Amino acid sequence: MADENRDERRALDESIYKLDGADFDFISAATGITDPEELKKHIVAVQREIYAVHPYHCIRAFSFAKLKISRFPAYQQLLKLGKERPGALFLDLGCCVGNDVRKAVADGFPVNQALASDLHPEFWEMGHKLFKSTPETFPVPFIAADVFSDASLAPSPIPTSASTDPLPPLKELTSLTPLVGRLSAIHTSAFFHLFSEDGQRTLARRVAPLLAPEPGSIIFGAHGGLPQKGLRDRKNSHGIHMFCHDPQTWKELWETEVFEPGQVRVEASLVENLRQDPATRAMVSSYHLVWSVTRL
Template structure:
């Protein structure tokens, strides 16, 4: 049963959220936020009072949902930590940040930037972080949610569509160091100067938004960004299936209103092995069923699988 802590207060003026109109249905998943996740927001914002923290989070959610009514905004995915020690590649990411000089972390589809904030809190150098999303408003809402500014959290944000060549043009994976030196992140206006220079690319809850053909194209584009240095990684998580195919179990379309295409660990491994030259990568992929209370209205038989994966340069 969903638990709502205290009555909503649309007229709250705390933290700059004056007279925010909220849909009670948006609040229904608030109880799914874990104590660990709330503690992280509390640590980042400095808001210690539980009721005030709840109002702050719900008001930001309501504002962001007006930008684009993504299901992930409804489910508070902008707080849930996809980039965390629960992902096997996470400790390797932090190791890259500690040991590889100038190691760049790129977050694709960053939304509010909660994942890169977690990595920075756990020691990845903020000056080496780049984040991108098609909706720049979400990055602004990240500053609002976490009570930060560009000065206090100086990660580089770039708005753009990764399918747009002006933002990210497709090139083959690099097999040796790029001829051009690593760019100054503060000068970036697109992802193109980063091609061949990125040590770690995190991309979660993005691939399943697109068709099978578009997922292949996206994989090729990301491969061109990755540094050829051994240990460089592309990793994340997304909707998956035990068997490759459309997500028919839940009967829920993706955010583009289309039937969601999901990979299995085997088909996902095959995809990446066809993207990179033979013998240059290792693919680790695992799928597990995840309990999703929000799918119960769809039907008791509705199922959801998460594909967790990492592509590592050898």
């Protein structure tokens, strides 16, 4: 999980804090904090520490404390893979504090077959603080990785057959490269939109080989989108207009530029939300793509 980064930290604003019932129930069950005000104090305190690591907008907006993954249509396929495919591996890429991988494990995905990765390992550490867990009580391995770095993920062709090479124990992995062709499911949200059109294409081509070449293997998530691909009107924190795909161009990217025609099925839909602009407090429309890429 990530969003627009900024060099200048905007002051945090507790009035933005809002959890719906499912968000509250999930964190309350994990932390044992049942009083709404006490839980808010706990989350706000952790937010300050997370924001000091890197001031992403999604940290300021409390997105790290809200559920995303379980609200996507592809989520049930993830849980099905965990139940029905022996040894199915799941990676939460750009995991931030790990709220989404924790939800998947809570809903039945085998904890010993889940992994998480982010550029900032401090986020994962803050996740233990947020959810009051330890590496022993929540033993999902974390891999600090920059997916644009060959040291973290070596460029690979799209696998056409299952790997027979032995895989080291997950807790011993220090890069994503050994996972090429091994992952039954990958979730990544609020990640692709951090990059230019070319950057998103490169990212897709680097991530795609991680997916196991078995029917039903899936990459899914959500990020900023538009009704027609292009640049958002408003600038991000670096004074740059975010590039966004529309559902059709996102589908074409994966079906024709990343995978060979006929290798995958892509589903993508555009969701419009009203959000409060943090600077003006005015309500503005915001679009995001909800998508999945499934191996055939």
